[in-house]
Amino acid sequence: KGDIPVAEAALSPERGGPKNLPIAKVLVDDEDCESMLEQKHKPKLVILGTGWGSVAMLKELNPGDYHVTVVSPDNYFLFTPMLPSATVGTLELRSLVEPVRRIVNRLRGHFLRAEAVDIEFSHKLVEVCQVDANGEKQSFYLPYDKLVVGVGSTTNPHGVKGLENCNFLKTIEDARLIKNKVLRNLELACLPTTSDEERRRLLSFVISGGGPTGVEFAAELYDMLNEDLLNSFPRLLRNEVSVHVIQSRGHILNTYDEALSVYAEKRFEHDQVEVLTNARVKEVQPDKILFSQMEDGKPVTKELPMGFCLWSTGVAQTELSQKLAKKLGDFQNNKHALETDTHLRLLGTPLGDVYAIGDCSTVQNNIADHLTTFVRGMAYEQGKDPDKLHITFQDWRNVAQKVRKRFPQAAGHLKRLDKLFQEYDKDQSGTLDFGELHELLVQIDNKLTSLPATAQRANQQGQYLGRKFNKIAAAIPGFRANEVDFGDLDEAVYKAFEYRHMGSLAYIGNAAVFDFGGLNFSGGLMAVYLWRSIYFAQSVSIRTRILLAMDWSKRALFGRDLMSF
Ligand code: FAD
Structure with a gap:
């Protein structure tokens, strides 16, 4: 029989949990399969999601230490940074995905293509739901000893009406739908029955959101229109096509250095991509978009006819994350993500049981508390009452140094610390009192807890957790399920998570x-080649690297594939 199990999962006759659902027995007993028998006694590690965080963790784990089960509606890992290139045929969709089963198989683990819909923390059960061949929903419980939540995020609707008239860009299916819609519009625009006005509307492409995703999509679209339109649609006039980016802030790419935002805006201006800044979308109708923009200090409502609208205005919590945050009540105070401690343990759950990584989570650093303690210590050293302490600019610099040392992710914000000191020094005495300082620290804390929702962070957190889980397994001889009280083993075996910002990049056409x-x-x-080589190097496997290289060569030789299926 070798090492291949007969079936991956079976429902045991046992039912349980608050909803009395069947309990899944993921590892089927197979007396002939030694590795399975051995793994059966290992702690059950359940990982939710197959995105950047979860996959980074799976790649880091040592085989055999845990009895791993991965649950996700996607049986592939998607390399999101290159997704905008797949919307216009620069890259093939298959070049951006890696089958997850290959990654899970290395750990002799199990993959269930299903969705986690709830977690019963006190029973250590994940409620999983899948749709069977008859289209009926089936639910069951999956028991865990350790659980990692890496379910990512969803698109933020910002309460705007008419988003059913928009496309989104988050999944591989989204990219396929965008490509089809763009090509459908180009084809419709060529029909003799299409009026001039209708043609201009069909060829008006609007991107709502000037962050990296919106900007990269605009750039890819612009490239395709310039490089392939003439060959594939010679009857369409380039000047009838328009691309518009609507951005609520003063600049596009507003999280990047201002010089880079300005460079990107100039580049877009040169390429005739219209950038509408300080503009807020109010409603999206099937054929036009309504937005307000400041003019002479007053908001003015404007209309833009459009044939296509991409909605990419940031991220929000998934349904599961919202449900979990509500369940954990006062332990969870962040409206945007599940809060964890610095060891990535989900706040409000028993220590060492549940972790959250990637876009669905945020790390509570408690920088304010940490630094307040430091300042109090400083006051006592000087024999002063901390509440009456006045902090000079030099003291503040020392505090800032502490922030930098303890929280490297603060580096970007530290440049602003001197300015903040002056802002808080309202009476311009050159000192802050303790209350003012605390207010300032809380402000910094709030900024730092909301680390960016990026692949970079999710990847680092996944790697961190994988390494820590390996250390936990190595720390206990004969590591077996039900014999380990995980408690605060995390802190005994490994340091707290520290984010290291490696920089941001964006393709702008x-x-x-x-x-x-x-x-x-x-x-x-040159910058484009550097951009490509960075992503090429980061790409998951040799298979995806070969496919990417083939796509780029194919495009250089024959142009993009402008076909929709
Ligand atoms: P995801 O990668 O989103 O994965 C979440 C996983 O959870 C998915 O497999 C999903 O199917 C699964 N899931 C969802 N709900 C459930 C459930 N209930 N039960 C089980 N599984 C579930 N970041 C960068 O750093 N650089 C970039 O250049 C960049 N470009 C981007 C371009 C685009 C178009 C997009 C959309 C994002 C980009 N990002 C980039 C952001 C980056 O992709 C995310 O930050 C990253 O994917 C987050 O990783 P994650 O593991 O938290 O979630």
Whole structure:
């Protein structure tokens, strides 16, 4: 029989949990399969999601230490940074995905293509739901000893009406739908029955959101229109096609260094991509978009006819995350993500049981508390009452140094600390009192707890957790399920998680910008090759690297595939 189990999961006759659902027995007993028998006694590690965080963790774990089960509606890992390139045929969809089963198989683990809908923390059960061949929903419980929640995020609707008239860009299916819609509009625009006005509407492409995703999509679309339109649609006039980016802030790419935002805006202006800043979308109708923009200090409502609208205005919590946050009540105070401690343990759950990583989570650093303690210590050293302590600018610099040392992710914000000191020094005495300082620290704390929702962070958190789980397994001889009280083993075996910002990059249409925290770089073709090589190197496997190289060569030789299926 070898090492291959007969079936991956079976429902045991046992039922339980608050909803009295069947309990899944994921590892089927197979007396002939030694590795399975051995793994049967290992702690049950359940991982939810197959995105950046979960996959980074799976790749880091040592085989055999845990009895791993992965639950996700996607049986692939999606390399999201390149997704905008797949919306216009620059890259093939299959080049951006890696089958998850291959990654799980390395750990002799199990993959269930299903969705987690709830977690019963006190029973250590995940409620899983899947749709069977007859289209009926089936639910069961999956028991865990350790659980990792890596379910990502969803698109933020910002309460705007008419989003059913928009496309989104988060999944592989989204990219396929965008490509089809763009091509459908180009084809419709060529029909003799289409009026001039209708043609201009069909060829008006609007991107709502000037963050990296919106900007990269606009750039890819612009490239396709310039490089392939003439060959594939010679009857369409380029000047009848328009691309507009609507951005609520003063600049596009507003989380990047301002010089890079300005460079990207100039580049777009040169490429005739219209950037509408300080503009807020109010409603999306099937054929036009309504937005308000400030003019002479007053908001003015405007209309833009459109044939396509991409909605990419940031992320929000998934249904599961919202449900969990509500369940954990006062332990969870962040409206945007599940809060964890610095060891990535979900706040409000028994220590060492449940972790959350990636976009669905945020780390509570308690920088304010930490630094307040430090300042109190400083006051006592000087024999002063901390509440009456006045902190000079030099003291403040020392505090800032502490922030930098203890929380490297604060580096970007530290540049602003001196300015903040002056802002808080309302009477301009050159000192802050303790209350003012605390207010300032809380403000910094709030900023730092909301680390960016990026692949970079999810990847680092997944790797961190994988390494820590390996250390936990190594710390206990004969590591077996039900014999381990995980307690605060985390702190005994490994340091707290620290985010290291490696920089941000964005493709802006035959040019690219790089923000390496003070070391910025922007440019044309050379920058594009650098941008490509960074992602090429980060790409998951040799298989995806070969496919990417083939796509780029194919496009250079034959242009993009402008077909919709
Ligand atoms: P995800 O990668 O979103 O994965 C979540 C997983 O959970 C998915 O497999 C999903 O199917 C699964 N899931 C969802 N609900 C459930 C459930 N109930 N039960 C079980 N499984 C569930 N970041 C960068 O750093 N650089 C970039 O250049 C960049 N470009 C991007 C471009 C685009 C178009 C997009 C959409 C994102 C980009 N990002 C980029 C952001 C990055 O992709 C995310 O931050 C990252 O994917 C977050 O990883 P994650 O593991 O938290 O979630």
